[in-house]
């Protein structure tokens with residue numbers, strides 16, 4: 148691989164003496180890209196703090212802080228040929244200067260060149276400026292062209308008084324960077340220019356030349372040069388610019404992908420207990436189930452069985468739409484471990500869901516003589532101590548719980564299988580951490596990860612490429628589609644009437660309160676208010692409330708009572724998003740539906756449509772709804788298929804939105820914008836294979852450049 152020198156191009160305003168000083172500071176041989184920004188001239192503690200807000204800590208972060216647009220100060224435009232909306236440089240002679248007599252007393256300066264004239268409008272000006280801007284003076288101005296009262300005009304331009312000999316010195320487009328309050332463009336530009344000059348000679352290309360040629364990528368330094376200081380023909384619309392941006396995004400995606408693949412390879416060296424068991428327990432279990440497994444469930448179970456018979460840990464993701472029957476697959480996997488003499492841990496993202504699994508597993512397994520244990524953060528005192536010691540002694544063979552299962556005090560004796568339900572609620576980071584959990588024998592447990600969040604294939608690669616994937620692509624027979632309606636909140640009274648009629652027919656309903664804020668307490672407060680309001684409007688109905696802030700036991704009691712039809716209406720926050728299973732509840736109202744992601748709405752809707760009767764989901768929205776908002780809710784009305792919904796949402800909103808922080812596994816990209824760079828994902832996959840086989844030596848460098856500095860996976 149070649150080193151390419153940064154070519155100083157005259158427009159980096161680096162003060163030579165300051166640079167000399169800095170270079171002395173930096174040891175010539177080491178990688179300085181991780182030096183703090185504070186070593187730069189002009190970057191004091193205040194700027195350091197501001198840069199931090201932008202996620203910029205070290206020099207390399209500055210290199211990858213890209214402009215979001217450019218100003219063209221490289222050439223003058225003819226005044227006669229300007230268009231509204233563009234920001235341009237013009238040059239001419241002042242023809243007249245007028246202070247408007249009415250209103251705000253704007254200053255209007257009429258500027259003329261050979262082609263025509265245009266008014267410059269100044270909203271504020273000093274007496275000095277008024278004196279300066281006299282007819283006959285030659286000006287060069289930069290500003291935005293807008294529609295004025297009578298003609299196009301330039302409002303409040305930057306200007307310089309020039310003499311006729313004056314020539315334009317800018318050769319490059321001027322970058323405009325994303326910034327934060329109090330941090331000036333000039334400060335950012337200077338800092339980035341210094342960094343380019345300092346690091347230019349040291350930045351290696353880690354991408355093999357072959358790949359760069361194949362995809363027409365410029366070398367790294369050239370790409371940075373084009374992005375920070377493009378020549379006029381390298382503007383945002385140019386191929387050169389696109390290639391430069393793609394070069395960086397590609398490498399970043401590649402780093403993430405390689406990291407995952409590396410994790411997968413790494414885990415292949417681990418030993419796992421190979422399950423050896425006969426089928427008797429599974430057959431007894433199946434014999435007492437009130438239904439037949441679907442063929443998709445059977446196929447996935449066979450895949451899991453095959454994996455767990457190996458001496459290497461299984462790392463398998465089971466993806467299946469809401470209601471596809473993942474729980475029973477988990478139960479059968481748990482039985483495999485059990486029958487082979489190992490412990491199983493089943494982790495759910497919420498107390499409510501963990502408790503519900505506990506109930507399901509009790510029902511299924513107690514008749515087989517298997518007693519599930521329970522551990523959550525809520526479990527305290529003696530009960531907790533007892534459970535911990537049962538886990539430690541190996542007496543607790545099957546433990547169901549929340550993430551409390553994997554805290555330090557929890558020591559398993561013979562952990563053979565970890566099952567993670569609704570993994571998208573945990574984030575990649577937690578999942579990867581869990582994997583490191585070893586048993587005293589040094590063996591790693593098998594891992595089964597389950598999710599209902601349908602992720603389009605291309606995006607799955609970023610989140611799950613370290614896992615083998617099984618898909619339950621079939622719903623149990625007899626499921627009816629949930630009839631979905633989109634209704635403005637102004638028709639709330641009609642909706643409340645619907646609930647009354649519904650209860651009259653002995654059916655139950657959910658009312659889901661949502662808020663855009665991820666704040667638990669606000670959400671609970673809103674739910675409480677709604678419950679009060681509904682209690683008043685529906686005095687004859689039995690109404691219950693569950694939200695995240697209630698004690699586990701209380702939530703559990705209410706859910707049980709709701710299931711036993713002690714209540715007609717359950718008012719809830721999105722805590723019921725996952726897992727809750729009450730077949731007689733067949734009407735769901737979701738408030739502020741326009742604020743939720745489609746996948747989340749689909750997931751919520753999956754709580755109904757579980758019984759024999761027709762089910763309904765009413766999506767209430769606050770008018771007015773945008774055009775996209777309408778289209779999005781229509782998608783939900785028209786489809787019941789989680790994958791279709793996710794793909795359409797993706798097309799409509801782009802991956803950034805669809806994969807909202809909660810679903811991306813919290814990946815913070817520096818350069819990549821999935822909506823723009825999605826098309827690179829296939830290439831990245833090919834390139835990763837090529838590098839793994841031909842250039843494994845460059846893998847650590849690539850990962851290090853993009854991922855090592857700070858944790859790319861934000862805390863959950």
Ligand code: ADP
Pocket residue numbers: 438439440441444467468469470471472473474475599623624726728
């Ligand atoms: P999810 O995949 O959303 O976790 P669950 O495991 O909660 O779905 O299953 C939803 C419902 O479907 C449960 O009541 C479960 O007992 C039932 N179920 C699962 N598999 C089948 C099947 N093969 N036939 C009929 N019902 C099934």
Ligand code: MG
Pocket residue numbers: 473474568725726
């Ligand atoms: Mg489930």
